[in-house]
Amino acid sequence: MKWLELTSVDLERAREETQGVAMIPAGSLERHGPHLPLGTDTLSVQAVADRVEQLEAVVVLPVLPYTHVPPCVFHPGAIHIKQKILLDFVTNICDEVYRNGFEKIAILHGHGGNVPLQQAILPHMLEERKPYALYSIGLGGDPELRKRIMESPFDGHAGEGETSSILHLRPDLVKMERIQGVRFDPAEELDVAPATTAVDWICRWNEMAVGEPDKATAEKGRLMLESRAQQVAETLRKIKRDTALLERMRQRRAMRF
Known part of the structure; x- marks a missing residue:
């Protein structure tokens, strides 16, 4: 169920059907090599x-x-x-989702650079x-599937995996002619380790x-999408069963300091 498409009346019904669980997908706008879209x-x-949302009842907010x-x-x-702005903004969104009756909120991260947000916002909520x-929740997926279908010796940002995903979703946006026979290796521009x-x-x-x-293909993208969705759906089922986090949050609210 999409928050964007529900009526005010339907949102109340959706809250019951989802056991009060809502999900916020988070992406990014940034360069993905010379061949993939910014989005x-x-x-x-x-x-x-x-x-x-086809696999597990959840209300999905706009990405x-x-x-x-x-x-x-x-x-x-x-x-x-x-x-700081992003932290305040996402916190504000979560506050509003809760005000509408959802006690459990999941942020689905589609961007690896959101790790700082994840590291900041979880303890922030406790504070x-x-x-x-x-x-x-990260996109994740089955690591064994990736080992089985990936041909590149190493993969990452805008590599075989992400290119496969967009070939499956929006092949019209992929400029494959720009990367034929190209291998992106790490540079040694900065040498200050550790x-x-x-x-x-x-x-x-x-x-x-x-x-x-x-080495990307649309079929690899389809397989990864399904694997990721299955894993996220299973994670949402665990979240619905979970009582420990809410109890800890209530304990924290009851503390004087």
């Missing part, structure tokens, strides 16, 4: 969410395309939201003594593509 993460996470992409600002097309439970910096990743992968995306 690759957003398109992928929306597709997974659409499939998940959040604007997130945390600080290393990506060196290329055209990135829309980066500062972490703020929120009366609801927040869960963070120290880390804010630009480690972009210095290693300036094209923002990893591995051999020309």
